[in-house]
Amino acid sequence: MNIGILTSGGDSQGMNSAIRAITRIAIIKGHNVIGIKKGFQGLMNGLFVPLALRDVGDILHRGGTFLQSERSSDFYFPEGQERAIAHLKEANIDHLVVIGGDGSYRGALALYQKGINTYCLPGTIDNDIAFTDYTIGFDTAVNIVVSLINKIRDTSTSHDRTSVIMVMGKGSGNIALHSGIASGADAIILPEVPWNIEEVCQSIKKGYDRGKRHGIIVVAEGAGCGSQIAKEIEKRTRLETRSTNLGHVQRGGSPSAFDRIFASRMGDKIIECIENGIPGIAVGIEKNEITYRTIQEVLNKKPDFNYKLYEIANNLSQ
Structure with a gap:
């Protein structure tokens, strides 16, 4: 069989680990693997490269995606999809693996509905895909954010300063929630809650009343503007407050051991599904078991938000 792989949407640490696992396991089992450069845009343009074992060597520890990724508005129109299908057929690609977030899943579903055998892996730092406890890159991104908050805390303590730290997450507060708990934040501001x-200011004041020499507020980008929140906190509390937007540094860096192993396990599951004739599925992890659901099922369900974890965060900040 000929198996194509592409990465789409925002990059996430561990995508290379997934590409490596899919490629090596497929080749060991006698299949051919074709890398598709620059996501769905590259698929429409026929940017195909055959992958051998050596081509995916020395990428396990690298962040980003060596196949590169590019957002494509053209692909979501029927004309773009037909161009992509024509290139797949010309290259005799029997199965297409798509690594990305929900937008990538929608692209894969569109191709599946037109007769292409597609398979999805959850590659997004936001951890906002249904039916998987984790997505590729989430663990690494949280650890990066925690490391940066620790550094900001050092300087905040030196100046008795409150810091508002803005992290990625337009529609999902998972990075903010997990990094906030791990960093001992005084308040965590999320789009889901x-x-x-005034409550944020009260949390900061309580900390200073207990003898703290700094305040830490973690804000998901979909919940508000960090600089505006910082100005309002300083105005209301009369405490020096600064904002920091961590930006795209959250996407970079070497993937954590968890992300490397997790991505490798899912890559193995994809090949298993391909060999067993189970297309149109998305692989995930549920209760530490690698599972799969139909792509349609995943897209039809809103990702669960862990309100219990948010309650724990609030109790810990008191």
């Missing part, structure tokens, strides 16, 4: 500035 209503919040008000």
